[in-house]
Amino acid sequence: MSSAYAIEVDTLTKTFGRLKAVDGLSFTAEYGRVVGFIGPNGAGKTTTMRALVGHIRPDTGRAHVAGRPYRELTDPLGTVGAVLEAGAMHPGRSGRNHLRILARQGGIPARRVEEVIDGVGLGRAADRRVGGYSLGMRQRLALAAALLGDPAILMLDEPANGLDPEGIRWLREFLRGLAAEGRSVLVSSHGLAELALMVDEAVVVAHGRLVVQQPLAELRRLAGGRTVRISVPEPDRLAALLAERGHRVLGRAGDTVTVGGDDARAVGRVAFDHDIGVDRLLVEEPSLEEAYFRLTAGKESIR
């Protein structure tokens, strides 16, 4: 590892015709972490990933992996594994042959092909032609291709697309396992609920620019932090009492009052002191989805 960062994007800019796909984007990803790459359609996620593997040339700025441009890596497949498009495979070729060809190009021993086929659970399907694969099987094959060189850095663009719930769970555990081995995983996804369960931190982008890069917990805090929700028969009265006592009342919906912070005991005490029966009391933190929408409010919609 020639750099402290697995991935370094520095003031990256890329324009296609009149469209500025990436606009001065900067972020980093460390080894041993799963980083979620989040943003609306057209935010520049895929373009950034393509720049990182040298598929496109940036207009300005740097996109480095393992401390250098991808083109300068001496062992590319052994350094970076990328899934940029799960459909990038010839339908008339078997999955096993698809991997064998890539192994040959990358100077990787043929036995490694069998290891990654087992690793992603492709099994006997590897001998079938890719044209007959489901989207989920293609995702597994693409992941197997990315793992062929046993790389320390993985970049996955929408890897959960087409996976069934079992497959998504498998992917989550798989990626967490890779990070636990010290690898860096950059993963983009529109499935924010799934992403929340697998990433350590998130890079949020919109319009090709960085919105925020933070660990997940910090992201949630930035998005408003924890809230206390209390359901009572007299919500208006309780809301007024809470406000009088300096609590930050964020809103009321039906019989539920939402209060900023996480001091459920103090909120419950106000209800108790005024003989207001409590039906439900819980502390919630914003989901990644809520955090995302708050941070990118007005910047685009997500698919």
Place this chain on the structure above:
Amino acid sequence: MSALTRAELMKLRTLRSTWVVLLVLPVVAVVTLMDAALDPVEHNTRIVDFMDVSLAVVSVVVAAFAAALVGGEFVRRTVGLDYLAVPRRVPVLAAKVSAFAGVGAVLGLLSALLATVVAAPIALGRDVVLDGPGDAVLRVLAVTAAVAALSALGAAVGVLVPHPAVAVGAVIGWQIVEMLLGTALGIGDYLPIRLVTTVAHLGGTVPLPVAFGLLCLYVAGAVGVALLVGRRRDLA
């Protein structure tokens, strides 16, 4: 042979379409040749005259096949995987051209051998000049090299026109352009597809070394432009 070229050949080996072309095209070549050879209008005086049409068919089909497969790699984005394995693009693209030149050579050899074997007995029954053994061998080798060159040219077209249908259209369109240019400007003998025929005839209006040299120049030029364009093209 480089690992990249071996990988490209493996790509071809693992596709049905390659085997279909390898099996069917020589048969097409023979059928076309027999059609010419059995023509009651006997304007063919040498055995190679029978081969003209079949050689043109083989050359264009081989070039179109190469253009379609290479162009298809850009549409399917499988070329992106090649670039992931080997980020320096010139060797990757050069390996594709080399592999298709190899496939073209095999097809050229098969077609020339079969054509010679089939044409000889027909020629014996006619007032047709048969090749001596030396000329026969030279002709087979010349056809092999010429079809290999056209196949490499087709692969270069596939890089330049990164869509299979459009790339095939470009190859077929070129054949028409070549006919029009040849008629209008009288330079037909110096254009690629006609040069294949000239090479097969071991010379004609254009002497064999010049014809072969020109063919090599066309291939080098097309491949050079393809490498230049392919090296810089964004895979967006």
